[in-house]
Amino acid sequence: xxxxxxxxxxGWVNWILFFATIIIVFLLxxxxxxxxxxxxxxxxxxxxxxxxxxxxxRNKIWGENYPREYQSYLLTADTGFRSMFNGSGLxxxxxxxPKMVILWAGYAFSxxxxxxxxxxxxxxxxxxxxxxxxxxxxxxxxxxxxxxxCKSPDVxxxxxxxxxxxxxxxxWAFYGPExxxxxxxxxxxxxxxxxxxxxxxxxxxxxxxMGKDINKxxxxxxxxxxxxxxxxxxxxxxxxxxxxxxxxKGTTVEKIEEYYDSYQFKDWEHALSKAxxxxxxxxxxxxxxxxxxxxxxxxxxxxHMPYISEGGQKYxxxxxxxxxxxxNASCQVCHRESEQTLVKNVYDRQIKNAExxxxxxxxxxKAHVEAxxxxxxxxxxxxxxxxxxxxxxxxxxxxxxxxxxxSSFHAPVEVARILGNSIERVQEARVMLAKLHAKLGIKEVKxxxxxxxxxxxxxxxLDMKKLKEEKEVFVKTVLPEWDKKAEERESKW
Amino acid sequence: xxxRVFQIIRPEGKxxxxxxxIGGAFLGIAIYLFIVSNASSYLSDDPxxxxxxxxxxxxxxxxxxxxxxxxxxxxxxxxxxxxxxxxYFFKAKDGLRHATVFTLRNEPQVIFIKSAGIKVVQENxxxxxxxxxxxxxxxxxxxxxxxxxxxxxxxxxxREVPHGRxxxxxxxVHTFAPLPEDIKLKK
Numbered sequence: 001x002x003x004x005x006x007x008x009x010x011g012w013v014n015w016i017l018f019f020a021t022i023i024i025v026f027l028l029x030x031x032x033x034x035x036x037x038x039x040x041x042x043x044x045x046x047x048x049x050x051x052x053x054x055x056x057x058r059n060k061i062w063g064e065n066y067p068r069e070y071q072s073y074l075l076t077a078d079t080g081f082r083s084m085f086n087g088s089g090l091x092x093x094x095x096x097x098p099k100m101v102i103l104w105a106g107y108a109f110s111x112x113x114x115x116x117x118x119x120x121x122x123x124x125x126x127x128x129x130x131x132x133x134x135x136x137x138x139x140x141x142x143x144x145x146x147x148x149x150c151k152s153p154d155v156x157x158x159x160x161x162x163x164x165x166x167x168x169x170x171x172w173a174f175y176g177p178e179x180x181x182x183x184x185x186x187x188x189x190x191x192x193x194x195x196x197x198x199x200x201x202x203x204x205x206x207x208x209x210m211g212k213d214i215n216k217x218x219x220x221x222x223x224x225x226x227x228x229x230x231x232x233x234x235x236x237x238x239x240x241x242x243x244x245x246x247x248x249k250g251t252t253v254e255k256i257e258e259y260y261d262s263y264q265f266k267d268w269e270h271a272l273s274k275a276x277x278x279x280x281x282x283x284x285x286x287x288x289x290x291x292x293x294x295x296x297x298x299x300x301x302x303x304h305m306p307y308i309s310e311g312g313q314k315y316x317x318x319x320x321x322x323x324x325x326x327x328n329a330s331c332q333v334c335h336r337e338s339e340q341t342l343v344k345n346v347y348d349r350q351i352k353n354a355e356x357x358x359x360x361x362x363x364x365x366k367a368h369v370e371a372x373x374x375x376x377x378x379x380x381x382x383x384x385x386x387x388x389x390x391x392x393x394x395x396x397x398x399x400x401x402x403x404x405x406x407s408s409f410h411a412p413v414e415v416a417r418i419l420g421n422s423i424e425r426v427q428e429a430r431v432m433l434a435k436l437h438a439k440l441g442i443k444e445v446k447x448x449x450x451x452x453x454x455x456x457x458x459x460x461x462l463d464m465k466k467l468k469e470e471k472e473v474f475v476k477t478v479l480p481e482w483d484k485k486a487e488e489r490e491s492k493w
Numbered sequence: 494x495x496x497r498v499f500q501i502i503r504p505e506g507k508x509x510x511x512x513x514x515i516g517g518a519f520l521g522i523a524i525y526l527f528i529v530s531n532a533s534s535y536l537s538d539d540p541x542x543x544x545x546x547x548x549x550x551x552x553x554x555x556x557x558x559x560x561x562x563x564x565x566x567x568x569x570x571x572x573x574x575x576x577x578x579x580x581y582f583f584k585a586k587d588g589l590r591h592a593t594v595f596t597l598r599n600e601p602q603v604i605f606i607k608s609a610g611i612k613v614v615q616e617n618x619x620x621x622x623x624x625x626x627x628x629x630x631x632x633x634x635x636x637x638x639x640x641x642x643x644x645x646x647x648x649x650x651x652r653e654v655p656h657g658r659x660x661x662x663x664x665x666v667h668t669f670a671p672l673p674e675d676i677k678l679k680k
Contacts, residue, residue, distance in 0.1 A: 014508050021515045025522055032526045034596055038546065039529070308602055309662035312547035329602035333661040336605070 041311035052191040055160055057153040058490060059184035062191075068315050073184065075319035076118030083324045084347050085354065086405050090125070091115040094453045099361045101456035102368060102448075103395060106271030107279060108142065110460060111467060115405065119183040119320060122151045127176075127479060130467050134474035135173035143172040144241035149200065150230035153186035154179045156199040164201050168241045176478070180486035188226040196222040200229040206245035223299035224285065231284035231300075233400070235260075235267065251286040253400045253418050257393065266392075271460055273371035275388040280399035287404055291411035303330040322406075346409050353401075353408035356419040360398045363426045367391050370433045370445050377440040387436070390429035397422035535588055538568045541671045546595045550670040551663075552604075552656055557670075559655035570617045571610065583613065603660050611646065612636030618647040 048065040056062065063070025079089035093113045094101055104110040112130035126132060126147060135141030146168045148155055158178050159167045167175070190197040198204055198214060203225065207214040217225060233256060237244040249255045249262075257278070260266075266276035288294050293303075301316065306329040308317045323330035324346060327339045335342060371387060401407060401418040408415045437445070450456040457464050503512065527533075534542040544553045556562060561570075572584050587610070594600055606614065615636040619626070626632040631647075638644040648654055657664075 014512075018511070018515065021519060025515070025519050028519070028522045028526060031596065032522060032529060035526065035530045038595070306602070307661060307663040312550075314663040329661065332603040332605075333659060333664065336660070 038311065041313070046313075054191055055153075055157040055186065056191055057157050057181040057184075057186055058493075059153070059181060062185035062189075066185075066194075068310065068313075069318045070185075073318035073320075074120065076321065077120040078319075078321075079117055081322065081325045083322055085350050086115060086322060088118055088321060088325070089115075090117050092453070094456075097361070098450045098453045098456040099365050101453060101460060102272070102365045102450055103361065103398075104279070105368070105460040107268045107277070109279065110457065111462060111464070122182040123179060124182070126151050128471075128475070130471055132172055134467075134470035134478075135171065136474065136478060138174040138176070139171050141171050141173045144168060144236060145170040145172050145175050146236050146241045146243050147172050148175055148179045149202070149243050151183060152179045152181050153184050153199070154181055156186065159201070165240055165242060168236075168243060173478070176482040177485035177489075180483070180490070187229070196226050198225065198229060200243075202234065202243045202245055203229045203232075206232075206247045209245075209248040220297065220299050223301040224288070224294075227300040227304075228285035231282055231404070233281050233283040233286060235265070235281075251283075251289065253283075253397055256283075256286075256400075257396055270368060270391075273368040273388060273391055274375060274384070275368075275371065275391040275395075277392055278396040278399070280396060280403045282404045283400055284404035284406060284410070287401075287407040287414060288410040290414040291409075293410070302333075306330045306333065349412040350408045353412060353415050353419065356416060356423070357398070357402050357408075360394070360419050360422045360426065363423060363430065364391070364395055364398060365450070366447065367394070367426050367429050367433065369447055370430060370437070373442055373445045374433060374436050374440060377437075377442050379436060379440060383436055387429050387432050390425050390432070394422045394426035394429065397425065535584075538566050540566045543567045544670050546591070547670070548591075548595060548600055548604075548662065551661070551665040553670045554665040555656040561655040564621075570614050573613045574617065574620060583609075600662070602662050604662070608636070608640050611640060614648075615639065615646045622647075 046066065046068075050061060050064050052062055052065065059070065059073065063073075079087075081088040091114060093115055094110075100113065101110045104113075108131040114125070114129070117125060131143070132147060133142040149168075155167075158175060187199055188196055196219070204214050214225070232245055234243055234245050236242065246256045246259045249259045260278055264276070265278075267279040268277055269275070270277050285300075288300070303323040304320050305316050305318060306323075306326065307314055308329055317326075317329065319326075324343060327342055331342045332339070337345075368391065371384065371391065374384065374387075397418045401415045401422070404410070448455075448459045450459060454464070503509070531542075531545055534545065540553060540556065543549045552567075556565075556567070568580075568584070572587070573579050612635070615634065619632050619634075623632050634644055634646060636646060639646045639649075652658060659665075
């Protein structure tokens with residue numbers, strides 16, 4: 001009887017032992033498999049699967065040959081990252097800082113201006129912004145086709161088909177059905193050799209204008225120059241709206257201004273002050289070259305697309321993003337400080353420049369309103385001429401310093417210098433305005449309430465409701481047509 | 494003794510055959526694992542062992558191109574040498590941590606030395622260079638003081654010794670580092 005119970009008890013223990021062993025052996029098998037796999041992976045090299053033809057704009061076709069690069073590129077669709085001042089999602093900058101509505105009064109940027117998202121959204125976001133308007137026909141709308149220039153690898157394809165200047169000449173809506181794929185592989189790579197390649201004529205022409213040959217740069221310089229095809233200050237030259245980088249005299253804020261001044265170029269006339277304004281686009285590359293990292297030979301890709309190692313294979317991370325979201329693979333390659341310290345070092349520089357930026361903006365808003373008051377009280381062209389020049393210079397400097405989202409880190413000293421000069425000029429303008437006001441008998445200037453984007457836009461007389469309604473119609477009727485045509489075309493390739 | 498332990502864990506009657514089969518499978522796969530992971534090499538001092546997992550290739554290459562190659566291997570600096578037990582205890586502890594991180598694919602792109610390693614390396618600097626630093630009192634520097642923020646360690650100033658200043662996993666990927674033995678290319 002007693003023995004019987006013993007056997008029963010022992011049987012129960014044995015079952016546990018049996019199943020535990022199954023699990024352990026199973027896990028050991030998985031471990032052995034993992035060891036074998038990880039010892040082999042260092043030897044595996046990628047073999048191309050498809051032949052990529054020249055001007056192939058579809059990123060997923062390239063992705064079949066280069067899956068690691070493509071998959072990391074797809075991560076530019078992520079919008080979840082926020083740093084102190086920037087992030088990877090769309091942020092309405094006019095809502096965040098309504099002063100900019102006043103600064104850009106009379107110019108499309110006062111309608112709509114967002115912090116940008118990743119390359120993945122390039123085509124979508126330029127279609128959706130109010131700045132490109134709501135053209136219902138191919139020859140309508142406020143913007144030229146030049147606005148597509150940086151948005152898609154379909155652009156070099158079309159330039160090759162129709163010619164460069166003819167591409168720029170058309171209306172933006174004209175090439176709507178053609179520009180379909182967001183910024184991607186063909187924008188920077190040669191499809192046969194995978195070498196970095198400049199696909200945009202504007203950068204090649206800018207080098208020629210400076211007397212340099214872009215074919216004679218090193219690979220490391222190319223790792224910045226492919227970015228400089230777009231992340232630069234540019235303008236649309238003449239009636240042909242020819243995309244041009246104003247680098248002929250140099251790439252500093254003063255040299256570019258000298259270039260624009262040399263033939264009295266203005267982007268627009270300010271709606272309040274009537275000053276002949278310049279709009280800085282995003283001189284990321286120009287300002288980056290003024291910073292310490294560029295001076296030490298670091299390229300854009302070193303931090304924004306750091307090399308990574310996966311299973312013993314080295315490749316470039318194509319998730320182009322803020323290095324603040326990847327301190328380990330970017331900063332810490334050279335800097336042995338903790339992530340916390342490095343983030344603080346970046347924020348310290350940004351916070352100090354943001355302080356100067358805020359001052360410059362407040363003063364510029366006042367200057368525009370005060371200039372308007374002077375015009376309203378009967379000021380003459382001669383009274384205003386020097387004042388308006390100073391406002392133009394001050395705002396050009398402010399815009400140049402802040403339009404690139406990374407500049408206050410890339411070149412903190414240069415940005416502070418430029419903002420300092422901006423503040424000096426706008427204050428000079430306001431001293432002259434004060435004298436003029438006294439002469440004209442203006443006792444008090446009423447500054448508008450611009451605490452929100454809506455109030456600021458109402459003050460400069462924008463009918464936002466109409467603009468948004470028109471855009472809605474455009475999105476519902478025109479965009480599906482464009483997509484349909486593009487998909488039909490691509491299905492035949 | 495072993496026989497008695499075996500008798501205790503060995504089941505009775507009908508379980509005998511099942512237990513032998515399962516036990517055999519268990520042991521077999523363990524031996525296979527021992528061989529494919531080249532486990533015995535971890536008892537040696539050969540630096541090629543440290544690139545078994547191709548994660549330490551930059552560290553291997555930079556050491557290989559440094560003057561330290563002539564006189565040291567990885568263990569001379571990276572495991573303690575105050576006594577044999579401590580040496581193998583530290584080696585096992587560090588090695589198992591590395592193995593776990595590598596198996597879970599958890600490795601960071603840029604590797605930092607941990608505080609335990611700092612103390613060990615600093616002691617090993619002094620172990621060889623003691624005479625050189627006698628007059629300057631630099632032999633009094635310790636990893637402990639450094640970690641409390643009170644003092645420097647040797648490589649606070651000798652920053653390039655011996656692994657250089659660029660620290661990414663991929664930084665020296667095109668230089669020579671041995672591939673694990675059994676999968677070397679046959680010529």
